[in-house]
Amino acid sequence: MKKLLQVLLFCFCFSTVFGQNQLVLNADLGKHKIDKHIYGHFAEHLGRCIYGGFYVGEDNDKIKHTKGVRNDVVDALKKLKIPNLRWPGGCFADTYHWKDGVGPKEKRPTIVNRWWGGVTEDNSFGTHNFLDMCELIGTEPYLSGNVGSGTVQEFIDWVQYTTFDGKSPMSDLRKENGRANPWKVKYWGIGNEAWGCGGNMRAEYYADVYRQYATFLSAWQNDEKIFRIASGANSSDYKWTEVLMRDIPHQMLEGVALHHYSVIDWNKKGPSTTFTEEQYFTTMKRAMLMDELVTKHSNIMDKYDPAKKVALVVDEWGGWYDVEPGTNPGFLYQQNTMRDAMIAGVTLNIFHNHADRVRMANLAQTINVLQAVILTNEEKMIVTPTYHVMEMFNVHQDATMLPITVNSTDYVFNNEKLQAISASASRDANGAVHISLVNIDAKKEQEVTLDLRGAKFSNVTAKILTSPKIQDHNTFENPEKIKPAGFKGITLSGNSLKGKLPPFSVVVLELK
Known part of the structure; x- marks a missing residue:
């Protein structure tokens, strides 16, 4: 009887302690840097992302702009501290021929954007516009090259056109088109979704194509190095990563991409604002799968690259729902709610905690498309909950990741469960420690002890x-x-933090 009472007492104490959220921060064990490029963004010629989003035209007299680029957008993205911006796609990249978008605008050919709405693309926003815009924002360009319908020579010419300071046919052409000095372009994607819209290739075939392109794709300045990114896997296609890491010499490879969207069902994605708790739970289940994906793809990369020289680049991620009623289905315009804030917070925490391998990522997409940080309507512009999360979290950029363990209670719905609390931490150059906490539970506040x-x-x-x-x-x-x-809901007492996180909330702490 005495032994039974001891067991019951132990069980009671165990449930009391672990019925709450117990976190442990090891502030002296930091090793890896959280690369600022994890906070990258994505701008595709899709819907109103470029036209009406970033770009309103040089002749617009209603919206304040610099060379056609909205000033309010530039200011908002500066505040967000975006480190890189991916362009021109996406699926659009493998139908895009960059020479169509340079030179006098009246002479530029038009094309039909067969991927996104079948609209006519007039190529009025091209290489000069994009790279000049990156300079305005203070961000690095990430150019996605056309492998699906382009040529190696076309790709080489683009690198030479944008980066070469000497005399050559392409640098001469750049100067004729009004830009004397080259731009700084470090990041280059060699194709996009080669397994799908980029050519429906097999992994083995794409690996050979990549090797061909990478052989000729080199920097045109002696003191510069380019960062070549292979078209990576679709979500859990681990074979794709295996083949690329096995078959591509690592001296030809700086990054391998990964794409994953938080989609309820590709055939029935659900609404962006009138979703049910069941739809919310399913979305979060898909978002939190990112941890498993990053872990398993990283494990494959570790097998071939134990020194972790090749980066995992998650250059498309975010929530994907049905378009807003009455809008063009091909434009992928959706609203952005607290659900999206949960996706952003959880995903960024995952990236932070895998900082040894994940060194670049791009939210899809920046303006008016998918999980956008900015929405525009003529002269009006607003920022979304996702924008606010990324601004709150940007204190982690280039900081040292600090290990944090989380013993979380469960968010339960229909007998399924997810970890309620997500967390990550870092120490910045000034010694301040930042902790990001996310409570995804749709109904319950969560008490945390750290x-x-x-x-x-x-x-x-x-x-x-x-x-x-x-x-x-x-x-x-x-x-x-x-x-x-x-937020006053967190208190510090000695070496312990305690507090309560409201349902579906994101909290960032600063400790000094």
Whole structure:
């Protein structure tokens, strides 16, 4: 009887302790840098991302702009500290011929964008526009080259046109088109989704194609190196990564891509704002799968590259829903709610915690498409909950990742369960420690206790992003319905943090 009581007492104590969320931060064990390029973005010629989003034309007298690029967008992206911007696709990249988008605009040929809505692309926004815009924003360009319908020579010419400072046919052409000095272009994607819209290739075939392109794709400046990124796997296609890492010499390869979207069902994606809790739960299940995907693809890469010289580049990620009612189905315009804030917070935490291998990523997409950080409507512009999460989290850029363990309670729905709490941490160059916490539970607040080890702190401040309903979103009529606020729900006592996180909330702590 006595032994039974001891067992029951132990079980009671165990459930009391572990019924809450127990986190442990090891502030003295940081090793890997959280590369700022994890916070990259993606701008495809799709819907209203470029035209009406970034670019309104040089002759627009209603919207303030610089060479046709919206000033309000530039200011917002500067504040977000975006480190790189991927262009021109996406699927569009493998039908895009860059020479169609340079020179006098009246002489540029038009094409039909067969991938996205069948609209006519007039090529008024081209290489000069994009690279000049990157300079305005203060971000690095990431150019995705045409492998599906282009040629090796076309790709070589683009690199020479954009980066060569000497005399050559392509640098002369650039100067004729108004740009004397070359741009800095380090990041180059060799095709996009070669397994699908980029050519429906087999992994073995694409590996050979990549080797061919990479052989001729080199920097045109002696002091510069380019970063070549292979078209990577679709979600859990582990064979694709295996073949690329096995068959491509690593001296020809700086990064391998991965694409994964948080989609309920590709045939029935569900609405962006009127979703049910079941649809929310399924979306989060897909978003949290990113951890498994990154882990398994990284394990394959480790087998061939134990020194981790080749980066895993998640250059398309985010939520994907049905388009807003009454909009062009091919334009992929969707609203952005607190659900998207949860996707962003959880995904960025995953990337931080895999900083040894994930060194670049691109949210899809920047403006008016999929999980956008900005929405525009003529002269109006608003930022979304996803924007706010990425701004709150950008304190982690180029900081040292600190190991954090999470013993989380479950978010339960229909007898399925997900880990309720997601977390990551880092120490910046000034010694401040930042901790990102996400509670994905749609109904319950979560009590958290965080044990701080390896350092002493005397002060904690916090910001929170939350809202009364998980379907809440910013609109052009109410652009600040959701925005960050100060948070007093976390207290510091000795080496322990305690507090309660509201349902579907994102919190960022700063410890000094």
